[in-house]
Amino acid sequence: GENVEQHPSTLSVQEGDSAVIKCTYSDSASNYFPWYKQELGKRPQLIIDIRSNVGEKKDQRIAVTLNKTAKHFSLHITETQPEDSAVYFCAVTYNFNKFYFGSGTKLNVKP
Amino acid sequence: GAVVSQHPSRVICKSGTSVKIECRSLDFQATTMFWYRQFPKKSLMLMATSNEGSKATYEQGVEKDKFLINHASLTLSTLTVTSAHPEDSSFYICSARRSGGPTDTQYFGPGTRLTVL
Numbered sequence: 001g002e003n004v005e006q007h008p009s010t011l012s013v014q015e016g017d018s019a020v021i022k023c024t025y026s027d028s029a030s031n032y033f034p035w036y037k038q039e040l041g042k043r044p045q046l047i048i049d050i051r052s053n054v055g056e057k058k059d060q061r062i063a064v065t066l067n068k069t070a071k072h073f074s075l076h077i078t079e080t081q082p083e084d085s086a087v088y089f090c091a092v093t094y095n096f097n098k099f100y101f102g103s104g105t106k107l108n109v110k111p
Numbered sequence: 112g113a114v115v116s117q118h119p120s121r122v123i124c125k126s127g128t129s130v131k132i133e134c135r136s137l138d139f140q141a142t143t144m145f146w147y148r149q150f151p152k153k154s155l156m157l158m159a160t161s162n163e164g165s166k167a168t169y170e171q172g173v174e175k176d177k178f179l180i181n182h183a184s185l186t187l188s189t190l191t192v193t194s195a196h197p198e199d200s201s202f203y204i205c206s207a208r209r210s211g212g213p214t215d216t217q218y219f220g221p222g223t224r225l226t227v228l
Contacts, residue, residue, distance in 0.1 A: 034217070043204060043219040044155070089154060096208055096215050098170075099145065101154045 002027045004092050006102025013080050014110050021105045023090035024072040032096065033066060035075045036089045038104075044089060048075070080109045114138055115207045117220035124195055125228055132190045132223045134205030140185035141207035145217070146178075149202040161188040195227040 003026040013019050023033075031052035036044035050057045050064045050073065057064050061080075066073040077084055090102040114137040124130050134144055142163045147155040159169045159180050167180035177199075179191040188207075192199050204222040208215060 032215075036219075041222075041224075043221045045219075046216070049216075096143065096217065098157060098160060099155075099206075099217065100157070103154045104152075 002030060002092055002094075002098075002100040004090065004100045004102045006090050006105060008105060009103065010106045010108070012108045012110060015080060015082060017080055019075075019077045019080050019084070019107055019109075021075045021088055021090070021107075022072060023074070023092070023102045024070075025092045025100075026071065027092070027094065028068075028071060029094045030092045032093050033064070033073045034091050035064060036091065037086045038089060039086045047088075077107075080107075082109050082111050085109045115205065115218045115220040117205055117223050119223060120221060121224045121226075123226045123228065126196050127194055130192045130195055130225060132192075132203055132205075132225075134188045134190070134207065134220050136186045136207040136209075136218070139207070139209050141188075141209065142185060143208040143210075144182060144188040145206045145208070146180060146188075146190050147204045147206070149204060149222075151202075155204065158190075192225065195225070197227045200225055200227045 006023045034049035037047045038044045048062050048064050050066050061078045063076040088105045091099045093099045116135045118133045144161040146158045149155050157170050158173045159167045161167045161180050161182040163182045163185050169175045182188040202222050205220040206217045
């Protein structure tokens with residue numbers, strides 16, 4: 001099955017700085033890569049996603065890059081704000097058959 | 112975005128009882144729903160994939176007789192934890208696959224906190 005690794009497990013940044021979280025995966029057939037933000041006790045919320053036919057996608061302060069050859073993808077958050085503090089999960093799937101999640105990154109944005 | 116509900120949001124039960132959790136897609140039809148389990152400060156672990164009108168597909172290590180899944184309609188899937196024990200205490204989250212349109216998307220329910228005494 002798929003093996004997804006996510007780093008770092010915790011990340012502290014100063015407000016206004018950028019944050020980068022990286023995930024690697026093992027199955028080259030995987031073709032959909034979403035990122036979720038989860039606040040304590042709440043459901044995961046989709047914040048951005050990318051499909052295997054695209055190398056980069058941006059939505060305001062959030063961007064995702066995908067390197068299919070190296071089998072890794074990264075979440076980039078620029079101009080971080082305290083409300084960005086949460087746990088972020090990457091996920092990987094092939095055609096929505098199953099989703100495999102990374103172990104999560106706790107992001108702390110210090111004001 | 113699309114809405115997925117879960118009921119109940121929180122349940123406390125005695126050891127040995129069964130608990131049913133409902134997952135509903137409120138504004139779209141979901142042929143596929145997923146059930147996850149999440150331990151404190153941990154990631155989501157896929158338990159099973161629920162397909163409307165057919166048997167659920169369970170992940171390795173998940174007891175199908177312990178965690179009964181029924182996907183009776185295109186908007187409802189249920190997870191029943193049978194003969195619950197304290198080690199079954201966890202946060203259970205469902206998600207529903209929304210198909211159609213340019214791309215598929217997965218939407219999560221708000222989760223159910225199960226505590227078994």
